[in-house]
Amino acid sequence: MSTPVLSLLLADARTPSGGYAHSGGLEGAVAAGLRAADVRAFVSARLRTVAAVDASFAAAACGDERESAGPTDRRIHARLALDAELAARTPARPQRLAMRAVGRGLLRVGRMLWADDPLLAAYARASEWTPRPVVLGLLAAAGGLTPVEAARLTLYEDAAGVAAAAVKLLPLDAAETTAWLASLAGEIEAGAATAARAAADAAAAGSPAALPATATPALDLLSLTHHESEGKLFVS
Amino acid sequence: MSAERRALRIGVAGPVGTGKSSLIAALCATLGSELRLGVVTNDIYTTEDAEFLRAQGVLAPERIVAVQTGCCPHTAIRDDVSANLQAVEDLEAAQGPLEVVFVESGGDNLTTAFSPALADTQIFVLDCAGGDDVPRKGGPGVARSDLLVINKVDLAPLVGASVERMVSDAGARRGGRPTLAIDLRGSGGIVDVAAWVLQQESAWRAGTLVSEDPGPPAPHHLHADDGVEHAHAHSH
Numbered sequence: 001m002s003t004p005v006l007s008l009l010l011a012d013a014r015t016p017s018g019g020y021a022h023s024g025g026l027e028g029a030v031a032a033g034l035r036a037a038d039v040r041a042f043v044s045a046r047l048r049t050v051a052a053v054d055a056s057f058a059a060a061a062c063g064d065e066r067e068s069a070g071p072t073d074r075r076i077h078a079r080l081a082l083d084a085e086l087a088a089r090t091p092a093r094p095q096r097l098a099m100r101a102v103g104r105g106l107l108r109v110g111r112m113l114w115a116d117d118p119l120l121a122a123y124a125r126a127s128e129w130t131p132r133p134v135v136l137g138l139l140a141a142a143g144g145l146t147p148v149e150a151a152r153l154t155l156y157e158d159a160a161g162v163a164a165a166a167v168k169l170l171p172l173d174a175a176e177t178t179a180w181l182a183s184l185a186g187e188i189e190a191g192a193a194t195a196a197r198a199a200a201d202a203a204a205a206g207s208p209a210a211l212p213a214t215a216t217p218a219l220d221l222l223s224l225t226h227h228e229s230e231g232k233l234f235v236s
Numbered sequence: 237m238s239a240e241r242r243a244l245r246i247g248v249a250g251p252v253g254t255g256k257s258s259l260i261a262a263l264c265a266t267l268g269s270e271l272r273l274g275v276v277t278n279d280i281y282t283t284e285d286a287e288f289l290r291a292q293g294v295l296a297p298e299r300i301v302a303v304q305t306g307c308c309p310h311t312a313i314r315d316d317v318s319a320n321l322q323a324v325e326d327l328e329a330a331q332g333p334l335e336v337v338f339v340e341s342g343g344d345n346l347t348t349a350f351s352p353a354l355a356d357t358q359i360f361v362l363d364c365a366g367g368d369d370v371p372r373k374g375g376p377g378v379a380r381s382d383l384l385v386i387n388k389v390d391l392a393p394l395v396g397a398s399v400e401r402m403v404s405d406a407g408a409r410r411g412g413r414p415t416l417a418i419d420l421r422g423s424g425g426i427v428d429v430a431a432w433v434l435q436q437e438s439a440w441r442a443g444t445l446v447s448e449d450p451g452p453p454a455p456h457h458l459h460a461d462d463g464v465e466h467a468h469a470h471s472h
Contacts, residue, residue, distance in 0.1 A: 016315065017316070018319040018322075020306045020308055020316060021306035102318075104322055105319070168306075231281050232281065233304075234304070235306065235319075
C-alpha cells in the first residue's frame with residue numbers, strides 16, 4: 001500500500017479500534033468545570049504533554065531503517081521495554097486500561113492487514129498490555145511508515161479524538177471543532193518532529209528510559225474520578 | 237479460538253424498552269442449568285442493564301459484564317465491534333469455557349444489526365406497546381434477524397395493538413425466518429425462545445449454523461407520489 005494512503009487509513013476514525021468510546025479525559029474535565037471555549041486549549045495542552053509522550057513512544061516503536069534490519073528477537077525485546085517505560089509514565093489505572101483497549105483494537109486490524117509480519121505476531125503474543133502508542137508504531141513499521149509519520153498519527157488522533165468527543169459533551173458545532181483541529185496543524189507537525197527526534201536520541205543512547213516523561217497529574221486524577229462516576233458517555 | 241470451542245455468541249438488539257434485558261434474564265433462568273452462559277451488556281450511560289441482570293440472580297455476577305460505548309450503541313455492535321469483542325473474549329477467558337454468550341445491544345432504532353464479527357446469530361426484540369405498525373415498517377432487525385421476538389403480548393389489549401397483525405406483517409417481511417409472540421410476565425413463550433437458543437447452540441456445535449446477516453437498512457419507505465421504494469437509513 002502507498003504510505004500516504006496508509007497514513008490516511010490509520011488516521012481514519014472509521015478504521016475500527018474502539019476509539020470512539022474514549023474522550024481523552026475531556027468528559028472528566030467537563031464534569032470538573034471545563035467549558036466549550038476551553039476545549040481548544042485542552043487539546044493543545046494534551047499535544048504538549050500526554051500526547052507528546054505517546055508520540056515519542058510510537059516513533060520509538062516504529063524504529064528507523066537501521067533498527068528494522070536487526071533480528072526479530074532483539075526488536076521484540078525493545079518493544080516490551082517500551083511497554084514497561086510507558087507503563088511507568090501512566091500512573092492511573094483507568095488510563096492504562098483505555099490504552100490497552102484501543103491498542104488491542106488497533107492490533108486486531110493490524111494483524112488482518114499484515115498477517116505475516118513477524119514482529120506484529122511476536123508482539124501480539126508477548127505483550128500483556130498492547131498500549132496504543134506502541135501498537136501504532138508497530139503498524140506504522142509494518143506498513144513502511146517512518147517514525148515521524150507514526151508520531152504525527154499519534155498526535156493527530158489524540159487531538160481528533162478529543163474534538164469528536166467534544167461535540168457530544170458540549171454545545172459545539174463539529175465544523176468549529178474541525179476548524180480548531182486545522183488550526184493546530186502547526187503544533188502537531190512540530191510535535192511530530194520533536195517526538196521523532198526524542199525517539200532517535202533515546203535509540204542512540206540505547207535507553208528507552210530517556211524518552212520524554214511529561215506528567216499530567218490533573219488528567220491522572222480526573223481519570224480516577226471519571227472511572228468511578230455513574231452516567232458517563234465515555235469510558236475514559 | 238476455533239468455532240467449535242468458543243461460545244456461541246447471540247446478539248440481542250431492539251428499540252429501547254422492548255424487554256431485551258428481561259428476555260435475557262428469563263433465558264438465563266430457563267437455560268442456566270443446561271448451558272454455561274455469559275452476558276455482555278451495552279448501556280449508553282450507565283451499567284444499569286448489567287446491574288439489573290445481576291440483581292435478578294439468574295447468573296453469577298462475574299458472568300455478566302458491561303461495555304460502555306461512547307453514546308454509539310449502533311457503532312459498538314456493527315461498525316466497530318472492538319470493545320464488545322474484547323469483552324466477550326475476556327469473559328470467556330476468565331469464566332470459560334462457556335457455551336453461549338448473549339450480547340445485549342444498547343436500545344437503538346430499527347436499523348440496528350450486529351456485525352458478523354461479533355454475533356453468530358441474532359434476536360431482534362419488539363413489543364406490542366411500541367406500536368403494532370413496527371413490523372410493517374421493517375428494517376434489518378425486523379426483516380432479517382435470525383429470530384424476531386414480539387414481546388409484551390399481554391399488553392396488546394390495553395394499548396389497542398393487534399398481535400395477529402404484528403405476526404402476520406412480520407411473516408411477510410421475514411422470508412420464513414421465525415417470529416415468536418411472547419409475554420414474560422404470564423405464561424408465555426419463553427420456553428419457545430429457549431428451545432430456539434438450544435437449537436442454535438447444537439447447530440453451532442455441529443458446525444451447521446447459518447446466520448442471516450441483517451446487513452444494511454432495508455428499504456421500507458414507500459413514497460406515494462412516485463411509487464418507488466427508497467432505502468431509508470436512520471442515524472441514532
